[in-house]
Amino acid sequence: MMCNVTDLSFQETPAQAENGRFVSEQQSTKSGKSSHKLRLPGHRHNRSKDDIKPADSRAEISQPYPLRPVTSREDSSYSVRREQQLPSALSSAFASRTNLLPRPSSPTPSAFSEMSRDPSSQRSPITNKPRSILDRFKRNKEKTDRATPESLRDFQSNASMVSLQPSISSAKFPRAEPSPPTAGSRKKGVVDPGYREKGFGQGREGKKDHSRLPFKSSKRPNGASEQPRGKDPNEINADERAVALWNLDTDLDHMEGIVNLQQPPMTPPTGEIPPVWPGEDPAVAPKDQDDLTAAWDAPDSWAVKRPDEEGAPRHGDYDDNSAVPKEEDSSKTYCVRIFRVDSTFATLSATLGTSVSEIIQILGKKTLLQDELDNYHIVMRKHDTSRQLDPQERPLLIQKRLLEKAGYTDADRLEEVGREDNSYLCRFTFIPAKMSGYSSLEKDPGFSKMQKFSHIDLQGRNLITIPITLYQKATEIISLNLSRNLSLDVPKDFIQACTNLREIKYTSNDARRLPPSLGLASRLTMLDISNNRLEQLEHAELQKLQSLQGLRLSNNRLTQLPVYFGQYRALRSLNLSSNSLTEFPDFLCEVRTLVDLDISFNSISSLPKIGQLTCLERLWATNNKLTGSFPTTLSNLVNLREIDVRFNALDSMDVMSQLPRLECLLIGHNSISAFEGSFPKIRVLQMNHNPVTRFGMSTPVPSLSILNLASAKLAQLPEDLFQKITGLTKLILDKNHFTSISSSIGKLYRLEHLSMARNSLGQLPAEVGRLGELRYLDVRENNLERLPAEIWYARRLETLNVSSNVLDAFPKPSLPPPSSNGDVSNMDSATPLSTPGIASSPSYEELGKLEDFANRRPSQASAGYLSSGPSPAATQRKGSMASYATGSTATARKPSVTSRVPTEGSVTPISRKDSSLSNRMVSTFAGSLRHLFLADNRLTDDVFDELALLPELRIVNLAYNAIYDIPPRTIRRWQHLAELYLSGNDLTSLPAEDLEEVSSLKVLHINNNKFQVLPAELGKVAKLAILDVGSNSLKYNVSNWPYDWNWNWNHNLKYLNLSGNKRLEIKPSGPFSGGGAAMREGRDLTDFTSLINLRVLGLMDVTMMVPSVPEQTEDRRVRTSGSAVGTMAYGMADSLGRNEHVSTMDMVIPRFRSHDEEQVLGMFDGQPLAGGGSKIAKYLYDNFKHRFAEELDRLRPQETPVDALRRTYLSLNKELATAATQTLEKNSSMAASIQPRGSMPELGDDDLHSGSVATVLYLKETELYISNVGDAQALLIRSEGGHKMLTRKHDPAEPGERSRIREAGGFVSRQGKLNDVLEVSRAFGYVQMSPSVIASPHILNLMLGDTDEMILIASRELWEYLTPDFAVDVARSERNDLMRAAQKLRDLAIAFGATNKIMVMLIGVSDLKSKQRARFRTHSMSMGPSGSPDDFFSSRRAGKRAKNLVGDSKLARLDNEVDAPTGEVSLVFTDIKNSTLLWETYPIAMRSAIKMHNELMRRQLRIIGGYEVKTEGDAFMVAFPTVTSALLWCFTIQSQLLEVQWPQEILSSVNGAEVVDPDGNIIFRGLSVRMGIHWGSPVCEVDPVTKRMDYFGPMVNRASRISAVADGGQITVSSDFIAEIQRLLETHIEGDRSNSTGSDDALGDDLITHAIRQELRSLSSQGFEVKDLGERRLKGLENPEYIYLMYPHSLASRLAVQRQIEAQKPQQPQPGQAGQKMPGSELTIDTENVWDLWNVSLRLEMLCSSLESPGSELKAPETALLERMKNRGGEITDRFLISFVEHQISRIETCVTTLALRHMVRPFGAGASLLQQACPMSDILGELQAQLQELQQYKDEAASQMVSA
Secondary structure (H helix, E strand, C coil), X not given: CCCCCECHHHCCCCCCCCCCCCCCCCCCCCCCECCCCCCCCCECCCCCHHHHCCHHHXXXXXXXXXXXXXXXCXXXXXXXXXXXXXXXXXXXXXXXXXXXXXXXXXXXXXXXXXXXXXXXXXXXXXXXXXXXXXXXXXXXXXXXXXXXXHHHHHHHHHHCCCECCCXXXXXXXXXXXXXXXXXXHHCCCCCCCHHHHCCCCCHHHHHHCCCXXXXXXXXXXXXXXXXXXXXXXXXXXXXXXXXXXXXXXXXXXXXXXXXXXXXCCCCCCCCCCCCCCCCCCHHHCCCCCCCCCCCCCXXXXXXXXXXXXXXXXXXXXXXXXXXXXXXXXXXXXXXXXXXXXXXXXXXXXXXXXXCHHHHHHHHHHHCCCCCCXXXXXXXXXXXXXXXXXXXXXXXXXXXXXXXXXXXXXHHHCXXXXXXXXXXXXXXXXXXXXXXXXXXXXXXXXXXXXXXXXXXXXXXXXXXXXXXXXXXXXXXXXXXXXXXXXXXXXXXXXXXXXXXXXXEEECCCCCECCCCHHHHHCCCCCEEECCCCCCCCCHHHCHHHCCCCCEEECCCCCCCCCCHHHHHXXXXXXXXXXXXXXXXXXXXXXXXXXXXXXXXXXXXXXXXXXXXXXXXXXXXECCCCCCEECXXXXXXXXXXXXXXXXXXXXXXXXXXXXXXXXXXXXXXXXCCCCEEEECCCCCCEEECCCCCCCEEEECCCCCCCCEEECCCCCCCCCCCCHHXXXXXXXXXXXXXXXXXCCCHHHHHCCXXXXXXXXXXXXXXXXXXXXXXXXXXXXXXCCCCCCCCCHHHHHCCCCCEEECCCCCCCCCCCCCCXXXXXXXXXXXXXXXXXXXXXXXXXXXXXXXXXXXXXXXXCCCCHHHCHHHCXXXXXXXXXXXXXXXXXXXXXXXXXXCCCHHHCCCCCCCCCCHHHHCCCCCHHHHHCHHHCCCEEECCCCCCCCCHXXXXXXXXXXXXXXXXXXXXXXXXXXXXXXXXXXXXXXXXXXXXXXXXXXXXXXXXXXXXXXXXXXXXXXXXXXXXXXXXXXXXXXXXXXXCCCCCCCCCECCHHHCCCCCEEECCCCCCCEECCCCHHHCCHHHCHHHCCCCCCCCCCCCCEEECCCCEECCCCCCCCECCEEEECCCCEECCEEEEEEEECCCCCCCCEEEEEECCHHHCCCEEEEEEEEECXXXXXXXXXXXXXXXXHHHHHHHHHHCCCCCCCHHHHHHHXXXXXXXXXXXXXXXXXXXXXXXXXXXXXXXXXXXXXXXXXXXXXXXXXXEEECCEEEEEEECCCEEEEEECCXXXXXXXCCCCCCCHHHHHHHHHCCCCECCCCCECCCECXXXXXXXXXXXXXXXXXXXXXXXXXXXXXXXXXXXXXXXXXXXXXXXXXXXXXXXXXXXXXXXXXXXXXXXHCCCCCCEEEEEEEXXXXXXXXXXXXXXXXXXXXXXXXXXXXXXXXXXXXXXCCCCCCHHHHHCCCCCCCCCCCEEEEEEEECCHHHHHHHCHHHHHHHHHHHHHHHHHHHHHHCCEEEEEECCEEEEEECCHHHHHHHXXXXXXHHCCCCCCHHHHHCCCCCCEECCCCCEEECCCCEEEEEEEECCEEEECCCCCCEEEECHHHHHHHHHHHHCCCCCEEEEHHHHHHHHHHHHHHHHHHHHCCCHHHHCCCCCHHHHHHHHHHHHHHHHCEEEEEEEEECCCCCCCCEEEEEEEEHHHCHHHHHHHHHHHHHHHCCCCCCCCEXXXXXXXXXXXXXXXXXXXXXXXXHHHHHHHHCCCCCCCCCCCHHHHHXXXXXXXXXXXXXXXXXXXXXXXXXHHHHHHHHHHHHCCCCCCCCHHHHCCCHHHHHHHHHHHHHHHHHHHHHHHHHHHHC
């Protein structure tokens, strides 16, 4: 039959893919050969009889789905492998009756079908008998209505979801093979040769980026390359184009010119390519580059392999290793496990170079084949993505590289690891072709139910090609997501068919090269090819995408960009982050349309031409190597609104301040030391972590809303700053050196959030009461002795944190501060909003850790973080009150809906509640304050008088104060109280009657007090969920329930801690107790079973005489051990935070492997889950010790416990990952049920995507091995107050981890999270993200020394709130009882704002060598009394209050100052070198520097034990009771001065510059301090005014003079001092040798002797050197004194450096030795030119002076001063040179101006002498003025004449 159809090649849009050919099915690279015939446009074949077989005959699994389009569905030989063509395959291809294929309809709609958009009118590609095209149209309607298996089959084949099975490991495949669609066999497109003429097909360029060639070159018939290019046989002449009709020839009897009848058809055809078409001119055939000019290119979708791609694998796993590394070239064999379809596996042993094709041959002999061996593939699956390996890929090498990425090393016997199941990393499956590739149609693609095809999401479906269904709908597709399909090839003809395609996502495909077809989507506006392995884009030919508006290239390996990127004319958004660019390409600056540019995480050092991008609005360039400043042309970017350049090395932001529209500038973590300027429109300015010492605004900036200057070096702000930024809502000044804040802060009337934590504030200004909008105020860790009474009038304040100050009272309300704007407070303004807080205002940053409370809603304390009701098992965070916690991991912190208090958000009417409050309280924060943190101060019981006036309090934290008693009727005033923290006070009782009234109370911490009993009324606090009564003195009968508290009445308890109550006994009640007294309601009250919600039960050190302790599960932790680990003291504390369930496990093994000298401690901190406890953490807790013991036993001779630890981590993680992988498969019904091994963890659904960080410590005698993954860190605390971080925080943003993650296929977001989800880069679990997340631990091995005191292990949250220094001081302050110390650390973190879970573990290692005094340990250095902890604490606390307390909160945490020494004393004088000059030059920077200097001096005085006599300026006078402590202090100070973070100005100056010795060690840096020590007996008297000891007499004078001899960085000592040191060394070291433990036992030796011994050990361990300076005559002293220099060994090279300086000194004064620039100067000025310039200026001045007085002579200039300055020698700083040159230039300019004026008025004559024109300058100016007046007169006259005219 003949039919006319419009020729698609005549449609107008040339880019459409319907150009004259029907897009046909596509094929993967991996598939074998099959029969293809060239389909010609006028012909159609009849079907063979085989096509009409019924559908039910397709149930046999052995029937393959052919990999090439052939008609027969049964004969498997059509998928012959391309590498090995076996005769049987070819002969069966020849013999087939069905090689002449029918032509199907096009999958892309023709113009005919486009007329009707009804889906029912779409053509089906499948038919069951021959019929005409019209028949197809007619029958299609009925066919879509048939619901028969046949129609299902039709759909499947139509859709042809061509994919690799994700579950190749499954044990069972569905027995019913899905119908291999005939789509593939019949869909042959009509080839329009005109297609090639339009530039789409062959030709040089087309060939280059075509991903499939028609045939292998080797199989081409001879002479094929000479065949001319074909032409459309039906092409109409130009004059006939109006009638574009084809004649369809369906006559099968006349096949001349179509089929070569001379030989049987082959696969692929090897006969002659059909003869030249009639009318074709052979001369037009273009020559191809490799002379293989074929007559025709098959469409991409036919997937014909081309010769130039034959040996080019497209996958990174192969490309990485195109050559096996030489060291691996040997015959060493590795094992690999290869699975079969039925889940059995073969383990092969082969070399790394073994290819897939060789492995298939080996496996063929070991496997019962279902098909011919050539039809088998190996498919590799990683997680849920699979791809078929190319024949030349090497699985063993792939596996080895993956194992190395996971953390295995060659020492771990990599060749053997492959024997095991490594499916969690990758799984190789040996599989017949009919089950993979084009045949794998197990999954319904789901397109049958889709109504709209505009947005197609194909991600993660393991596709090999585009599903056939989509060809029909191609014109409808607007966006296409092809991500996570590792084997996907995108045919050009499909992309061309998608004429409306606007967006393509091709991410996470491991692609080395982009599919060339992407460049053909000419209308594309958005292309996302991020997260691949692209190294260059030259091959991609993306230059055709001229409509592109968005291009994402992030997370590739690009080192450069193609030049054509500069030609884009519509590009608005370009993301280049996480690549390897070292410079920013200039041509990109020609893309003037760019609006968004992201170049973060590269290595770009400058952006020279960035100023050309005039449309740019957002620039993100974090984590690069940008230095200096941006180019001045940046100011051209008038549209720039947001800049993020955090984590660079910029030292100036002046250019940015000129940008007219800049609103947000994030420039934290740079090197900016000063800024004084202004911004036109800035709203957000983040400058945290810059060494800023000066910050000011030159003009008002009312738009500024958020200013962050945290972690800088500011000691003051300009007085007028706050007046210029009155629009500020958030101000963060944490971690600076402020001692006071300007009173003008009251002008910030919009301020809502003020944070000044970790400064040295002595007081707050009264004007803080004017801040009427202030909601959050954080001034923790300062030195505030009081708060201003006016603070009460900050009437919207909700959160006030004054923890860790030196407050002794809370202020009483006073009169309001004078109103600055005349507003009157009223009741309405005092009423807070229902959801106040910063959360409701827009913020440009994630809320930082210090600001968490600001984000709370008013009653969130009573929201569900502690609910005891049933919890909705959500797996995502709910956007509710519980979600304000800091981290944004995917932890589901769900609020309980059931526990909100009914009064949430309401304000208790004050007047009704409490008559004592006057009306003026209405305008105070009494109605708004909800969270009050006053921990770690000096508050007494009186504080409750003021706190009782605050009825809205939800959280009250009064931990670690001096409270003895809580007045009755106080707590009951806080109606909504949810959390009450009273730890660390001296409480012995609670107000019992108040407890019944606090119905909302959920959290009560009263640990570290002196309770002996607890009142029974505590049982009436019904909602109580968290109760910590640890470390008290509890001793009572817990069964005496009517009078004393018993836990059984608090049914909602989740956390109960009784640990540390060493006298508490829980024993069964005896018969004497009256029978049922202890059996209330028939229950045993010593039992814990009624507490069904109990998650944590602490019973450490409690005597348990009852058998029933609750069982421990993954959601319940029960601790019953003692507070000792072997001979070491041990303490721990934990907190659930806002979590419902347990996710952190602590592991303590006192006798590991039954050895007394081995201990293991570990912390497994799992991700908190909404549905239950962390099974991963529990699994690690249960199995770590056994696996580690096994690995230790297996160690080979040269190996160490480091290897055993590493293998333990890796193997446990492997088990977890394998279990998770199998569970995921089971859940998705991909795999048969696999019986897990006995030790395999049973993981719940929540656990599959979670994980755990871990820190494990292994101690063998005094050798420590510490290992960790993640962010639970360990700290070694030393007795001298120093510390060493033992673990590594695995932060994804850290450069080393970032490159590893990128190598593994992951990425790091700008927020520093792995894959934008995880805050750690190493952990157990998180199987979906491996190998980006690995469990390869950081391991440190060291020997514990004499000064090592304890080891602290704590989870992430603690380190978020406590600095290491702070943690060291707190732990050491409680070093006699580590349980108290651990609890104090936890409690202070909570007081500072921590809301997440916390765990703290402390282990005392101070006396490991002597193994004595195991129970209570007072370190030998401590000057305090020893004894039991209770005695120690009572005496310490009493003393603390009695003594004159220091006003510095940091010092107050350290040991008390030693008593002033008398008798024989060591005196030390210190002074800063050149301090006067530094103060003159850098007054602002020196304020910060002096604070750091003083803080270091005083801290070490407290730790080592010295007495500060007085300070004068920056000089200290200090007394020590022993010579050893004096010397130790001096050594410590000199060493630690090098580590202080000095202001940049100091480090840039001559006196503070860094100096290194020849070995590269820093020996000078920052302030340089001279020290002098003398030993003797001074006169000691107490000063009557200061009440401090003072010292007088000759001994003091000598000490002062001795220190004056020292230069900066030197320690000079007297001969008396040296003699005393030698005497002590001889006596004490001998004593140590003879009886090292004697002194420890004999406490008869006083503490001084004990301390000396410890100090000597410390001195000898660091080593020191002495240099004799000889006799020196000291000023004011009659006799000369022998002086010696002493240095610690680490600074000994100072001697050599200073000798060099001394050697140069004599040469400096010599004449002719001119001053020179400093080495390393950046100036190009020659100093000789500077002196010459000065000479010129002097001569000119002398000339001007001579011209001033007539008759005088010209004198020579006076240059004596110049010569003296010039020859003084030495080094001249750059700063001095620049200023000096400016002075001289100004002087010369003045002289020249004077001479020019003289010349104008009285010209210097050529013949006359200059001096003849001499006259006073006033004459010249007078004449000039007269001339100007004359001129003005003429002007006026001329003007009047013009007017009159």
